[in-house]
Amino acid sequence: MPTPEELKTRIESALPGSTASVEDLTGGGDHFRAEVISDRFEGLSRIEQHQLVYGIFGDEVGGPIHALSIKTSTPGGTR
Template sequence: MPSVDEIRGRIEAALPGARVTVEDLTGGGDHFRCEIVSDRFRGLSRLERHKLVYAIFGDEIGGPIHALSLKTLAPEEAK
C-alpha cells in the first residue's frame, strides 16, 4: 500500500512545481484526500484535472488505492 509520502512524491514528480497536500483518511493506506495546486490545471475542467491526476496512478486506483478524493486548483483559485 502506498504511503502519504509516496502519493505526494508521485504527484509532485508528474506535476513539477505543484503544491501537494495528502491526507490518509482512514489510517489504512488505501483512502486518501489530496489538494493539488498546479499551473498545469489552468484552462482545464474539473473532470480533466481529475483525469490528469488519476492517470498518474493508473490501475492502482480501485486497487491498492481504494479511494482518492481530489481538490485540484490553479494557483489563482487557491486564495
C-alpha cells in the first residue's frame, strides 16, 4: 500500500527540483491529494501539468492508487 511519503519521494525524484506535499485523504492508503510545485510546469497547460504527475505513477493510478487529486503550480505562481 503506497504511503504519502512514498508518493512525495517519487514525485520529487521524477521532477528534479520540485516540491511535493502529499496527504492521504481517507487514511486508507488509496485516495491521495498531491500539491506539486515545479518549474517543469512552466509553459504547459493545466491538463499537461496533471498528466505529467499522473505519468509518474502509470497504471497505479486507477489501480492501487484509486484517486490522486492534483494541484500544480510553478515557483513563480499558480497556473
